[in-house]
Amino acid sequence: MLxxxxxxxxxxxxxxxxxxxxxxxxxxxxxxxxxAAVISLLISVALLNQVQQSGVISYMLGGWEAPWGxxxxxxxxxxxxxxxxxxxxxxxxxxxxxxISQEIDEDKQSIFYVLYLLCMAGLLGIVATGxxxxxxxxxxxxxxxxxxxxxxxxxxxxxxxxYQYLIVGTIGASFLLMGIGLLYSxxxxxxxxxxxxxxxxxxxxxxxxxxFVFMIVGVALKLALFPLHLWLxxxxxxxxxxxxxxxxxxxxxxxxxxxxxxxxxxxxDDFGGGVIQTxxxxxxxxxxxxxxxxxxxxPNIKRLFAYSSVAQIGYMIVGIGIGTSLGLQAxxxxxxxxxxxxxxxxxxxxxxxxxxxxxxxxxxxGLAKHMPxxxxxxxxxxxxxxxxxxxxxxxxxxxxVLASFQNGLWTVGLLIVIxxxxxxxxxxxxxxxxxxxxxxxxxxxxxxxxxEAPLSLLIPLWLLVIANVYFGIDTRLPLEASASAASFxxxxxx
Amino acid sequence: MxxxxxxxxxxxxxxxxxxxxxxxxxxxxxxLIGLNIFQTSIFIFYISVGKVKGGSAPIFSSTETLxxxxxxxxxxxxxxxxGIATMALALALVVRIKKAYGTVEDSELxxxxx
Numbered sequence: 001m002l003x004x005x006x007x008x009x010x011x012x013x014x015x016x017x018x019x020x021x022x023x024x025x026x027x028x029x030x031x032x033x034x035x036a037a038v039i040s041l042l043i044s045v046a047l048l049n050q051v052q053q054s055g056v057i058s059y060m061l062g063g064w065e066a067p068w069g070x071x072x073x074x075x076x077x078x079x080x081x082x083x084x085x086x087x088x089x090x091x092x093x094x095x096x097x098x099x100i101s102q103e104i105d106e107d108k109q110s111i112f113y114v115l116y117l118l119c120m121a122g123l124l125g126i127v128a129t130g131x132x133x134x135x136x137x138x139x140x141x142x143x144x145x146x147x148x149x150x151x152x153x154x155x156x157x158x159x160x161x162x163y164q165y166l167i168v169g170t171i172g173a174s175f176l177l178m179g180i181g182l183l184y185s186x187x188x189x190x191x192x193x194x195x196x197x198x199x200x201x202x203x204x205x206x207x208x209x210x211x212f213v214f215m216i217v218g219v220a221l222k223l224a225l226f227p228l229h230l231w232l233x234x235x236x237x238x239x240x241x242x243x244x245x246x247x248x249x250x251x252x253x254x255x256x257x258x259x260x261x262x263x264x265x266x267x268x269d270d271f272g273g274g275v276i277q278t279x280x281x282x283x284x285x286x287x288x289x290x291x292x293x294x295x296x297x298x299p300n301i302k303r304l305f306a307y308s309s310v311a312q313i314g315y316m317i318v319g320i321g322i323g324t325s326l327g328l329q330a331x332x333x334x335x336x337x338x339x340x341x342x343x344x345x346x347x348x349x350x351x352x353x354x355x356x357x358x359x360x361x362x363x364x365x366g367l368a369k370h371m372p373x374x375x376x377x378x379x380x381x382x383x384x385x386x387x388x389x390x391x392x393x394x395x396x397x398x399x400x401v402l403a404s405f406q407n408g409l410w411t412v413g414l415l416i417v418i419x420x421x422x423x424x425x426x427x428x429x430x431x432x433x434x435x436x437x438x439x440x441x442x443x444x445x446x447x448x449x450x451x452e453a454p455l456s457l458l459i460p461l462w463l464l465v466i467a468n469v470y471f472g473i474d475t476r477l478p479l480e481a482s483a484s485a486a487s488f489x490x491x492x493x494x
Numbered sequence: 495m496x497x498x499x500x501x502x503x504x505x506x507x508x509x510x511x512x513x514x515x516x517x518x519x520x521x522x523x524x525x526l527i528g529l530n531i532f533q534t535s536i537f538i539f540y541i542s543v544g545k546v547k548g549g550s551a552p553i554f555s556s557t558e559t560l561x562x563x564x565x566x567x568x569x570x571x572x573x574x575x576x577g578i579a580t581m582a583l584a585l586a587l588v589v590r591i592k593k594a595y596g597t598v599e600d601s602e603l604x605x606x607x608x
Contacts, residue, residue, distance in 0.1 A: 133569055140576045147583055156594040157607055163587045167516060170529055170580050177573060178536050184566065185543045 005050070006059040006072040009043045009082060010128055010138075012036050014121035017114045026109035030097045033113040037090040040124065044086040048079040048481065058130070066130070067191035073130030076485040080332065081127045081257045083481075088249040088339050088464075089120045092242060092347065095460035099242040099350045102357070104152050112152060116246070119145035123254045132180050132266075133190045135258065136173065139222070143169045146251060150239040158238035161231075168221055168231040175218030182211035183266075196266050203271075212271065215262050223255030225317055226287030229310045236306035241350030244302065248309050249343035253335050256316050260331070264489045269323060280321030285415050287314035292422035296429075301352075302359040304426060305345050308385065311419065312338045315400060318412065322403050325490045330399035332482035337384070337392035340471065344381035344464035348374050351453035351461060364430060366439025370450040373458055375434045377465045382427035384468045387420050391472040395479075501542035508535035520600040522588050526581065533577045540570040 016036030020029040050057060051074055059072040074082070093116065104112055122142025126135050147169070151162035184190060186207055187198040202208060217228075224232040232252075236244045263269065263276070288311045295307035312334070319331030349359050351374045356363050368375040384391035387398075397420060404413035452458070471478055496503055508531055515528025544566035552564040592598050595606055 133572075137572060137576070140580070144576075144579055144583055147587070151587060151590070156591075159587055159591045159594055160603060160607075163522065163584065163591065166580065166584050166587065167525060167529060170584075171513070171516065171532070174533055174536055178539065181536065181540050181543060181566070184569075190569075 002046075002050075003059070005043050005047055006057055006074050006128055007061065009040055009047065009086075010072075010121055010125045012040045012043070013117045013124065017117035017121065020110055020113040020117060024110050026106060026113075027097070029110035029113040030093075033096075033117055034090070034093055036117060037086070037093045037120070040120070041083075041086040041090045044079070044082040044124075047074050048083050050074075051076055051079040052481075052484065067189045067194040070134055071130040071191055071193075072128050073193070074128060076481070076488045077257070077260065077332070078127045080481045080485050081253065081335070082124060084253060084336055084339050085120070085123050085127065085250045088343050089123075089246060091460045091463055092246045092249065092343060094463075095245075095347055095350065095457050096242045098454055098456040099347075099354065100152075100240055102354050103154055103240040103242075108152070112149070115145045115149050116243075118142070119149060119246070120250075123250055126254050127257055130192050131190050132183065132192050132195060136177050136180060139173055139176065139258075142251070142254075143173060143222075146243075146247065149243045149247075150235050152240050152243065153238040154240075155238050157234070161234035161238045165231045165235045168228075172218045172221030175214045175221070177218075179211045179213075179215030179218060182207050182214065186211070192261070192266055196268070199267065208267075209272070212262075212267055216259070216276070219255055219259045219262065223252050223259060224310055224313060226283055226290060226310065226314065229287065229291070229313075232310055233303055233306040236309065236346075237300060237303045241302070241346060241353045244306075245343055245346035245350060248305075248346050249339040252309065252313055253339055256313070256320075256331070256335060260320060260328070260489065263320065264328070269490065274323075277321045277323045280317050281409075281412060282321075284314040284317035284319075284321055285412065285419075287311060287317070288416070288419040289422070292419060292426070296422065296426045299361050300359055301361060301364065301430060302346075302349055304430070305342065305349070308423065308426070309338075309342055311423070312342070312385075314419075315397070315416065318416065319400055319403065322400075322407055322409065322412070324403055324407055325486045326399065326406060327403035328489060329482045329486035330396055330403050332485055333399055333478055334396035336478045336482065337396045337468075337471070340392055340464055340468050341381045341384040344377060344461060344468060345385070347457070347461040347464060348377045348381065351457045354453055354457060355450050361430075361433065364434045365437035366434070367437075367450070368434045369439065371452050374453050374461070375431075377461050378434065379431055380465050381468055382431060384472070386423045386427055389472075390469065392468050392478075394472060395475055501538060505535045505539045505542070508532075508538065522591065522598040522600065523585075525600075526584050526588070529584070530577070530581060533573075533580075537570050537574060537577075540566040540573070 013036050020033055023029045023032055057074040061070040100112055119142045122138045125138030129135055147162050147166045150165060151159055183195055186202050187195050189195055221228045291307045291310035295304045298304040316331045316334050319327045352359060384393035387393040401413045401416055512528045512532025516525050519525050519528060544563040546562045549560040549562040550558045552561040588598055595603055
């Protein structure tokens with residue numbers, strides 16, 4: 001049983017998905033989905049434990065030896081990302097029952113859970129597999145589920161957002177497919193480790209560079225790297241709030257994982273002689289500034305945090321661009337921390353949507369009186385987003401600045417700090433209107449004044465908020481996991 | 495040069511036609527047709543990669559010693575299935591967009607939301 005954990009990690013949500021369709025009662029489907037998600041969370045905890053104790057786990061699918069068969073390979077990095085995805089996926093799923101009750105018709109709710117689990121299975125699959133074509137298949141499984149999830153949104157613009165995302169996502173995945181084909185034509189293998197071993201023999205060929213560019217651009221489309229981020233704000237804004245919380249915390253993280261995997265494990269971190277590092281730093285910094293500035297002016301809070309996500313992705317890309325072990329560790333830490341804070345923020349917005357039905361800035365005026373717990377969560381998660389000490393946001397920004405200083409990139413470190421100050425501004429305007437703004441008449445009077453969100457939403461929300469603070473103080477788990485993953489990757493082996 | 499690598503030139507041409515259509519067409523259905531052409535170019539690329547000069551079909555026989563590589567063909571079968579699923583989902587979305595907006599022209603859709 002224990003040796004089958006790598007495949008069970010993916011198979012459990014994948015098989016639970018159609019079971020939810022058969023159950024066909026929203027409440028039952030939700031309970032079953034939660035059950036499956038908790039199991040996959042336990043599996044990821046066990047895998048992380050196993051990897052830290054006894055090193056890389058290699059699992060041969062159907063007993064076929066790699067590189068002929070498909071290999072699932074769990075190393076420090078993938079175990080760490082598996083834990084992030086399954087933990088956030090599970091917590092958000094706890095909130096889903098209440099969260100979607102206002103946004104999705106009852107007869108479609110069980111289908112929602114099917115798609116949610118499929119998306120989760122796809123994301124976990126991308127991380128677990130050691131076969132490069134398998135990555136493409138899982139990427140498409142998760143993407144197709146995501147397009148349908150986005151289209152669930154109440155607003156008709158959700159349909160357009162889903163369509164736009166589908167076009168961009170398919171082009172991205174096709175680019176990845178093209179890159180995989182070029183790599184296969186060069187090396188004759190699809191196993192990542194095998195490809196990595198054989199690439200140095202053909203590294204002079206221009207085809208390697210073409211494959212590299214195709215794959216990096218394809219993944220960059222998926223992770224919404226500036227200037228390929230245009231699909232993200234619409235998608236996050238019009239998708240149901242629960243879907244936004246799930247996507248913001250997991251989908252882009254997995255794409256970043258894929259970028260790290262391609263860049264460090266397959267092509268090697270010195271591939272391209274430093275050019276790609278410079279490009280990453282430049283694009284990362286641009287996306288921090290451009291997206292943060294655009295975020296300030298957004299009248300819709302969900303859209304504001306969508307742009308802020310683009311900016312946060314910028315931080316992770318800068319970490320990859322710095323290219324040292326410490327920079328990579330900062331990226332991995334931010335992967336974990338950003339999942340916590342954006343998960344919390346978007347769940348808080350889900351609570352607001354549940355009570356008020358909108359996330360326009362005007363709705364937040366004086367809201368803290370009516371929904372004190374939700375708004376307190378926004379404040380804590382917002383502080384974490386800025387990077388205030390004692391929250392997780394501080395830890396990753398600290399490492400990022402440290403890594404850039406250590407590498408002599410003083411301006412980069414300075415720009416990161418300045419970028420964080422813009423976040424202070426947009427979080428503050430939100431907090432200001434919530435706590436000091438004058439409430440709309442419609443909010444206080446009327447037959448039913450706005451009440452605090454139900455506990456079924458508040459508990460998962462505060463679970464994430466407490467994690468934001470807890471891991472900001474007791475940093476052992478993310479620090480150790482990310483440090484061992486970073487040093488493992490820089491060690492040059494897969 | 496051109497005729498030696500005829501397949502690959504076609505891949506590039508089809509890919510560019512497809513991308514151009516996705517970007518330039520205003521009609522949502524035509525965009526999808528472009529997307530389909532774009533994907534097809536990659537399928538052709540994979541199939542071309544699998545061909546070994548002078549190799550026969552990869553069916554074991556006592557008279558043949560050189561075979562084409564069947565693996566890319568198998569891979570691309572998977573990708574074709576994925577492509578069909580994507581296309582079905584995209585068309586379903588277009589049907590719902592048409593119901594919600596009454597049009598599938600991108601320019602008119604943008605107008606309606608502003």
